[in-house]
Amino acid sequence: MFVNRHGKLSLPVARLKSDAAHNILPGPSVHKNGKAKPTINNQSQVISLVPPAQRTRWHCGICSKSLSSKRSYDEHMNIHNDARPFACDHCDYAAASQMTLRRHKLRSHTARRDWGYKCPYCDEAYMEPASYQQHVQSRHFGRSATFGCPYTQCTFQSKCFRHFREHLAKHNSYES
Structure with a gap:
């Protein structure tokens, strides 16, 4: 992809008739006025130029x-x-x-002991920071965050935010 003269993303270079016809040449190139054109070397540089709302x-x-x-x-x-x-x-x-x-x-x-997030208070270890933080807060500091369903007819509660999020998605799919 590349940004065309209107600031919009265009088709990949490989799908254009020719690179020369669109002034997309490797290395530095020069404008008619003699000033150097900016050179874009890779796709991430192109994407960084486009505002997030306009990215394909x-x-x-x-x-x-x-x-x-x-x-x-x-x-x-x-x-x-x-x-x-x-x-x-x-x-x-x-x-x-x-x-x-x-x-x-x-x-x-x-081995579990080699996982990245080791509890400083016991022998538990976790792969993900959210699981580690939940363990430390609930097991060692007595804090038990509970996520309750906001729908009045539903009594679902969970200590795990992922389970709570999955539960809410079910409500949203029923409404559609």
């Missing part, structure tokens, strides 16, 4: 999820297509995304 997002036609990159979109589509192209090199497990494979390797093939 990839939308899943199956579940309407919006993703920020083609790679994320492709990995997301693996879930819908039951494709698991990312294989574990320690066992027969295969995942739909690299992140899921990384999490599997950490949980299944790494």
